[in-house]
Amino acid sequence: xxxxxxxxxxxxxxxxxxxxxxxxxxxxxxxxxxxxxxxxxxxxxxxxxxxxxxxxxxxxxxxxxxxxxxxxxxxxxxxxxxxxxxxxxxxxxxxxxxxxxxxxxxxxxxxxxxxxxxxxxxxxxxxxxxxxxxxxxxxxxxxxxxxxxxxxxxxxxxxxxxxxxxxxxxxxxxxxxxxxxxxxxxxxxxxxxxxxxxxxxxxxxxxxxxxxxxxxxxxxxxxxxxxxxxxxxxxxxxxxxxxxxxxxxxxxxxxxxxxxxxxxxxxxxxxxxxxxxxxxxxxxxxxxxxxxxxxxxxxxxxxxxxxxxxxxxxxxxxxxxxxxxxxxxxxxxxxxxxxxxxx
Numbered sequence: 001x002x003x004x005x006x007x008x009x010x011x012x013x014x015x016x017x018x019x020x021x022x023x024x025x026x027x028x029x030x031x032x033x034x035x036x037x038x039x040x041x042x043x044x045x046x047x048x049x050x051x052x053x054x055x056x057x058x059x060x061x062x063x064x065x066x067x068x069x070x071x072x073x074x075x076x077x078x079x080x081x082x083x084x085x086x087x088x089x090x091x092x093x094x095x096x097x098x099x100x101x102x103x104x105x106x107x108x109x110x111x112x113x114x115x116x117x118x119x120x121x122x123x124x125x126x127x128x129x130x131x132x133x134x135x136x137x138x139x140x141x142x143x144x145x146x147x148x149x150x151x152x153x154x155x156x157x158x159x160x161x162x163x164x165x166x167x168x169x170x171x172x173x174x175x176x177x178x179x180x181x182x183x184x185x186x187x188x189x190x191x192x193x194x195x196x197x198x199x200x201x202x203x204x205x206x207x208x209x210x211x212x213x214x215x216x217x218x219x220x221x222x223x224x225x226x227x228x229x230x231x232x233x234x235x236x237x238x239x240x241x242x243x244x245x246x247x248x249x250x251x252x253x254x255x256x257x258x259x260x261x262x263x264x265x266x267x268x269x270x271x272x273x274x275x276x277x278x279x280x281x282x283x284x285x286x287x288x289x290x291x292x293x294x295x296x297x298x299x300x301x302x303x304x305x306x307x308x309x310x311x312x313x314x315x316x317x318x319x320x321x322x323x324x325x326x327x328x329x330x331x332x333x334x335x336x337x338x339x340x341x342x343x
Contacts (some may be wrong), residue, residue, distance in 0.1 A: 006034055006338045007034070008034035008035055008036040009034060009035060009036060009071075009072045009073050009343070010035075010036050010037040010038075010039070010070055010071040010072055010073075011028075011033075011035050011036075011037070011038055011039070011071060011072075011073045011074070011075070012038075012039040012040075012041055012066070012068070012070075012071045012073075012074045012075070012090070012095075013025060013038070013039070013040055013041065013074075013075045013077065014041045014042070014063050014074060014075065014076045014077060014078050014082065014086065014090075015041075015042060015076065015077035015078030015079075015082065015100075016040035016041060016042055016046075016051060016060060016077070017040075017042045017046045017049055017051070017060060018042075018077055018078070018169065018170065019166060019169055019170055019173075019322055020077040020100060020322055020326045020327050021040075021042075021075075021077040021078075021327075022051070023322050023323055023326070023327040023328075024075055024077055024326075024327035024330060024331060025040075025051065025053055026327075027323070027327050027328055027331050028053075028331060029053060029054055031331060031335070033331060033334065033335070034338070037070070037071075038053055038058060039058075039061060039066065039070065039071060040053075040058050040059070040060045040061065041060070041061050041062070041063040041066055042060050042061075042062070042063060042078075043062070043063065043064075043078075043082070044062050044064070046060050047060055047061060047062045048060065063078075063082065063086055064086075067093075068086075068089055068090040068092075068093035068094075068095055069093045069094065071090070071093075071095055072094065072095055072096070072343065073095060073096050073098070073334060073337075073343055074087075074090045074095045074096070074097045074098070075098050075100075075330055075334075076090075076097060076098065076099040076100060076101060077100050077326070077327070077330075078100075078101065079101060080101045080102060080103040082101070083099050083101040083103045083104065084103050087099055087103070087104065087130055088128075088130075091128060091129035091130050092129075094129075095129060096125060096129055096130075096131065096337060096342070096343045097129060097130045097131065098131050098133060098330045098333050098334060099130060099131065099132050099133065100133045100326055100330055102132075102135065102220060104128075104130050104132045105132040105134065105135075105220075105223070105224060105227075106223055106227070107128070107130075107132075109124070109127040109128055110124075110127070110128055110130050110131065110132050111124045111125055111131050111132065112132045112133075112134055112224060112227050112228055113131055113132070113133065113134075113329075113333050113336075114134060114138075114139050114142050114143060114228060114329060115329070115332040115333055115335075115336050116143050116146065116273075116274045116275045116332075117142050117143060117146045117228060118228055118229075119336045119340075122333070122336055122337060122340060122342060123340070123342070125337070125342060126342070131333055131337075133326070133329050133330050133333065134224045134228065134329075135217070135220045135221065135224055135325075136163075136167055136249060136321035136322070136325030136326050137161045137163060137217075137220075137221060137240065137249050137251065137321070137325070138220065138221055138224040138225060138228070139298075139319070139324060139325050139329050140249070140251070140298040140317050140318075140319035140324065140325065141159065141221070141225065141251055141253065141317060142224075142225060142228050142229075143273070143274075143275055143276055143298050144253065144270065144273075144276065144298065144300055144315060144317050145157070145225070145229075145253075145255070146273070147269040147270060147273045148255065148257065148261060148266060148269060148270075148313070149229060151259070151261060151265070151269065152257035152258060152259040152260070152261040152311075153257060153258040153259060154229075154234055154255050154256070154257050154258075155233075155234065155235065155256050155257065155258050155311075156234070156235040156236075156237070156255065156256040157225070157234065157235070157236050157237070157253060157254070157255045157256075158237045158238075158253075158254040158255075159221060159236065159237070159238040159239070159251055159252070159253055159254075160238075160239045160241065160251065160252045161221075161238070161239070161240045161241060161249060161250065161251045162202075162241050162243045162245075162249065162250040162251070162252075163206060163217075163240060163241065163242055163243065163249045163250075163321065164243065164245040164246055164247050164248050164249055164288060164321060165198060165242065165244065165245065165246060166246055166247045166321060166322050167206075167242075167249065167321050167322075167325075168193060168194075168242075169193075171192070171193050172193045172194070172198075173246055175191075175192060175193045175194065175198065176198055176199055176244055176246065178190075179191075179197060179198060179199035180199045180200070180244075183199055183200060194242065198242060198244055199244055200244060201244065202241050202242065202243050202244075203241065203242040204239060204240070204241045204242075205242065206218075206240040206241070206242050207220075207240075214238070215240060217240040218238040218239060218240045219238075221236060221238045221240075222236040222238060245288050245289065246293075247288065247292075247293040247294070247320055247321065247322060248287075248288020248289065248292040248293045248318060248319065248320050248321060249288065249318070249319060249320075249321040249325060250287075250288055250316070250317065250318045251316075251317045251318075252314070252315075252316055252317075253314065253315045253316075253317060254306060254312065254313075254314050255312065255313050255314075255315070256306075256309055256311050256312050256313075257311050257312075257313065258311070259311070260310070260311050261311075261313060262305065263303045263304050263305050263313065266303050266313055266315070267303050270300050270303070275296070275297055275298055275324070276297060276298050276299075276300060277297045277298070277299050277300070278299075278300055278301065278303075279291065279299050279300065279301035280301065284301050284302055285301040285302045285316050286299035286300070286301050286316070286318040287318060288318050288320075291318060292318040292319050292320045293320055294320060294323065295320055295323065295324075296320075296323060296324055296328055297319075297324070298317065298318070298319040298324060299317070299318045299319065300315055300316065300317050300318075301315075301316050302314065302315065302316040303315050
């Protein structure tokens with residue numbers, strides 16, 4: 001945020017007891033976001049729990065019974081179903097809603113925002129009083145593509161993502177822990193969250209399969225990148241894979257540009273791009289465990305020219321899916337709203 005002082009807001013966090021909600025609260029505290037009254041909301045089963053914020057215990061309330069006229073800014077860190085039902089109610093009560101679910105992302109009158117990439121679209125938020133935050137894989141990819149697209153115009157992207165289990169939530173993290181322990185002790189395992197064993201395995205299956213053979217998670221990257229860059233001619237060919245990593249998503253990007261860009265050019269661009277750290281050294285690549293987990297930045301390495309394509313470029317990208325891929329992006333959107341005096 002800038003140093004310009006803004007009046008503190010009454011803020012609600014919907015889905016406060018989840019992985020993303022808890023991370024969002026810690027980031028709001030770390031970044032000293034100006035809050036007057038804070039309301040923590042969740043489903044009925046979480047009512048009565050308490051969460052700490054700035055050394056003070058806050059009770060979790062039932063979102064179904066909350067009066068959104070008490071607040072001016074609402075973070076939604078819950079399911080599509082919760083956002084579909086309650087985000088419009090919050091917006092109608094005069095709130096700006098920042099929604100992490102996928103429910104509103106493809107509405108033409110709802111801006112889909114990564115602050116480092118397209119913060120100028122925030123002015124459109126007043127159409128519905130709702131702002132969508134992109135998928136946790138789309139955000140770091142868009143940040144890396146932005147300076148390259150500005151310089152050389154991207155025509156095609158092949159993407160393979162390697163996504164951690166925290167992207168599915170608390171139960172998925174627990175399932176990986178339990179399966180790993182059982183396998184190491186020669187015990188049978190159970191599958192509940194994922195359709196097949198995730199421990200010591202990889203699953204090229206995230207979300208439901210669609211009629212075209214791609215999963216919904218894969219198509220999210222197509223739809224979202226085209227919307228963020230306002231260019232439906234960018235061809236996106238994705239494969240999304242779930243891997244037995246707790247936190248941090250990775251992506252191998254193979255891009256084709258209309259104008260030739262060298263690996264040196266791309267390295268120079270990304271070294272100075274906001275929110276990105278170029279990884280170099282003995283091992284010229286970042287990893288989710290050692291570099292990205294718990295960090296705000298997106299890490300990029302292994303930048304090299306494609307030996308099979310004249311205008312091709314390859315990159316390796318890693319980011320914390322819960323932090324930058326979800327919670328931090330939402331907080332940065334709120335900070336931009338305040339800087340632009342939209343909230």
